[in-house]
Ligand code: SF4
Ligand code: SF4
Ligand code: SF4
């Protein structure tokens with residue numbers, strides 16, 4: 001369809017060398033993950049934060065930086081506290097399961 | 105009554121025989137396969153139960169009540185019950201009577217399989233006896249009963265609301281073929297028997313019909329085509345039976361013994377799970393029952409569509425349906441066959457593999473908030489209650505007022521009970537968490553474990569082994585304290601409606617306890633749909649894929665139902681229900697503990 005105008009592809013050049021492939025794969029299945037505003041509500045309520053420093057906010061950040069998140073995720077109890085408090089309505093519980101599934 | 109055809113055979117019985125041979129062979133093979141799919145221990149248990157006298161009796165009783173009489177459907181809606189039992193029981197009696205006729209009048213033919221079915225074609229009435237009259241009367245009577253059932257079945261397709269159902273299932277092509285064949289069988293039987301009634305004899309239905317037909321079709325040539333048609337209708341029905349919903353007839357007869365043997369679902373597709381899937385007649389009762397139906401987008405995600413997709417092997421849809429369900433258990437509660445929709449889904453979730461598995465084995469629970477001295481009662485709030493501090497505050501305040509010697513074992517955090525993990529399908533990880541928590545609870549040395557969250561309560565009672573420790577929900581515990589006069593509660597004039605949390609009500613069967621406790625402090629009203637039929641709040645952790653915004657319509661319909669009671673406020677006994685309902689409710693939502701605490705005097 002031709003609206004008489006188009007949108008140019010972003011011309012930003014990404015100079016970072018980190019491998020954030022996991023983050024991109026996760027986001028393609030869970031677009032909600034991109035809407036996280038790092039408010040930290042999930043960090044405050046996370047049951048597993050004492051055990052492994054787990055929090056959804058940190059996991060999302062670490063994945064974008066290409067850092068390993070296995071240790072953090074290994075203590076998530078799928079308790080859903082983060083989902084209950086997330087102001088963005090991100091389905092964080094499913095997000096955890098998706099990350100666990102796509103991790104390699 | 106004498107044989108009319110010397111050979112006792114006519115080619116029109118061939119379709120019937122072929123259909124019968126096919127269906128018997130098919131069912132036998134699939135039933136044997138299901139038994140072979142059971143684990144070794146389960147198979148042994150099942151086979152032993154088949155020869156245990158007590159179980160045999162229960163099996164016979166249940167098969168009679170559920171498959172023929174449809175007792176559970178009668179309780180639900182009389183018209184629906186009559187429709188099903190008239191067809192099932194009526195047909196069964198017709199077959200039995202057919203055999204009695206053969207035994208009585210032409211006993212030499214009893215070894216011919218088709219004789220009882222086509223009896224009227226093969227005999228001629230040479231003398232009229234009382235026995236014959238009575239039998240023919242009964243045959244016509246039960247044929248009429250079945251025909252009335254078929255008529256109601258047709259009516260149900262047009263006006264399902266008469267039968268207490270808002271929505272019915274959309275049927276696939278095979279199901280429709282089966283349905284029309286079933287509808288055709290009995291009118292054709294009436295026609296066939298009517299055309300032959302002046303030879304074989306008949307009763308109040310067939311004789312007048314015969315007279316009418318002879319007025320304008322006065323020719324015996326019509327006899328054979330109708331018998332052919334009847335036999336072909338039977339054949340079509342039996343040939344599509346294994347591939348349509350009518351497979352539920354043989355499957356349910358095997359499901360009942362297997363359930364009575366105490367076998368549980370362990371895999372998503374094999375053994376008992378397979379049998380439950382086959383036993384679903386697609387009646388569609390679970391469509392109206394399902395709280396997700398509040399949103400039209402979810403109409404195809406209730407249990408009837410799960411069983412259908414599993415039979416079709418549509419993996420993508422099976423996964424979608426399995427992940428969406430709230431596991432509220434209402435479909436199972438209302439299903440007259442007893443298809444365990446939630447368990448089938450959890451088994452499906454458990455079949456997935458993840459490269460990352462949580463590991464809790466290295467956690468040391470000792471020392472996490474446990475004081476050295478022993479207390480009578482250990483209070484486990486669980487993470488849900490910790491996120492709703494008003495509840496834990498009320499529970500503590502009540503314990504203090506009653507002077508109970510208690511300790512709050514997870515005050516400073518701890519592990520989740522494991523149920524959210526379990527219902528996400530990660531069984532091993534959940535077991536690991538349970539093991540850690542069992543250590544924690546046992547090391548506290550308390551004789552009573554008090555909980556304020558139904559999710560934990562169900563997990564503790566179903567999956568934990570806590571020798572010598574009484575697990576109690578506060579609804580029962582505080583009621584006891586009040587009756588022992590350790591708490592003095594003053595009744596307010598506020599009227600509350602109680603929302604049954606799924607995990608406490610359908611999950612643990614606790615309906616009266618919370619109501620009794622609440623009635624100490626307030627007046628009680630009941631919603632339209634209540635107890636076993638209550639509507640999930642929509643916040644359930646059972647659903648993996650339902651997003652925040654897609655839960656709203658479910659919560660709204662749950663609230664609509666509660667508003668129907670016209671109560672001033674809503675009370676519940678689950679921290680998750682409380683926060684979910686409070687989000688959209690136009691009147692106050694309280695946990696029972698808060699209500700009681702408000703009305704309890706400081707002692
Ligand atoms: S589900 Fe996992 S990430 Fe979310 S609060 Fe619970 S433990 Fe933390
Ligand atoms: S609560 Fe939601 S929005 Fe806030 S940091 Fe966590 S995931 Fe992001
Ligand atoms: S699951 Fe039960 S209620 Fe639902 S259609 Fe099947 S038999 Fe009916």
Ligand code: SF4
Nearest residue numbers: 394429430432433435
């Ligand atoms: S368990 Fe509840 S939400 Fe799930 S299909 Fe059954 S009625 Fe619907």
Ligand code: SF4
Nearest residue numbers: 605606641644680681
């Ligand atoms: S919060 Fe609602 S969905 Fe969850 S267990 Fe309680 S009643 Fe069921």
